[in-house]
Amino acid sequence: MKLKQYYINWFVFVYALYCYFNKGIAYAYLAEATWLMGILLLITQCRTLEIVWDKRIKLLLVLLGVSIVYMLRGIRQYAIIDVIRDSFIFNYCWFVFIIFLLKDDIAILKSKLANVYKWFPLIVTICFQLKTIFPNLLEVTFLGGLPFFLYKNGDLACHLLIATFFMMNGDIKMRFRFSLLNVVLIGYLFLITATYNRGGMLSYVVGLSLFLFFSRRTALAQKYFSYLKFIPVILIVALPIYLNTKETEQTAGRKIGIEQLKNNITSIVKPGKEQNGLDENVVWRLAWWAKIVDYTFLGPYFMQGKGLGVNLSVDDDIHMDDDSLRSPHNFHLNILARFGVPIFFLWLYFLFTLFIRFKNKNISPEYLTYLCILVAFFVNATFDVSLEGPMSAFPCWTFVGIAFVTEAFAKEDQHA
DSSP states (O other): OHHHHHHHHHHHHHHHHHHHHGGGGGGGOHHHHHHHHHHHHHHHTGGGOOOOOOHHHHHHHHHHHHHHHHHHHHTTTSOHHHHHHHHHHHHTTHHHHHHHHTGGGHHHHHHHHHHHHHHHHHHHHHHHHHHHHOGGGGGOBOGGGOBTTOOOHHHHHHHHHHHHHHHHTTOSOOOHHHHHHHHHHHHHHHHHHHHHOHHHHHHHHHHHHHHHHHTTTSHHHHHHHHHHTTHHHHHHHHHHHHHTSOOOOOBTTBOSSHHHHHHHHHHHHSTTSOOTTHHHHHHHHHHHHHHHHHHHHSSTTTTTOSOSSOOHHHHTTOOOSOTTOOSOSOHHHHHHHHHOHHHHHHHHHHHHHHHGGGGOTTOOHHHHHHHHHHHHHHHHHTSSSOTTSHHHHHHHHHHHHHHHHHHHHHHHHHHO
């Protein structure tokens, strides 16, 4: 239907904006508008909706139902806007069902998303260079008072992994010279995100490593392994661009340079050594996480958690310079704090049912790619406030839906 085609075009347009500009457009609420339009489309065309009702889908529905109950509970105590904002911990999951509604046009959606990532390295590099050459651009704000060129480095790493997979798998069609440019720019942007965000660096490396490990006996993996020998060359070419990038701001005392990269890597491999304040950034997280475990597993919030609408940083007595921080830098422990231990374990069981597919010997390279992308998103969400907002949640749950629909199509082809 034309309505679905219009929606797909709008969907990809909004996706591209978040992919290219990230936090700078977060308060435009375009992802939420797309979410609402998709739900209305689900309601009006529910008769054409075909869903594979497996365990994962049923678990998502339970979590969405729990979210509604907690919203009703929360609005009795807290501001409705805070309750609604916190409810999107799970409510972004509706994108999975929206993707199922687009099942017949999934190939078109994939093609359009691949085209978004075709231009991703170049556009993001240009934006990054612009704000380094013209620091005043950091003062240019969009809705919500956020700098338009503000980009979360953890999210950047996840998008870089997607762009890498799309390029290496041949989903992106481009000339050889443009391909070389994109590869170098991916290397450059990886160095940037590895400088400012250890969680993002880990997300990219873990996602790519898992793909290479689980597909090691396939022809596609051999193709990937053949590319590995070019990594030093790519980094050597990207390194001068990286080292000549002007400093615009320091995140937690980190700055562009070889020393910072070395400290970031060694702090992951050998934690516990004081390295330019990196461990201080870990301590307050661990202290907060320990509090959450204490008042849930061992305290009064075991069954129900603290609910939606409450500012956890205030309620947990965590003093931060950023008053806007409401939740811990860990998506999974955010669920534990707000919903309690039973729902926390239900969430972990959903992740188990999602990633148990890694053990499937007949898993397709395409589906494996999607699983590795999702691993990257969830690793990043373990160290940052990530899946609570649209910049990361929109693409993550989109790829959950694409993975489920792709698997459903594969099963239909086998039975045909």
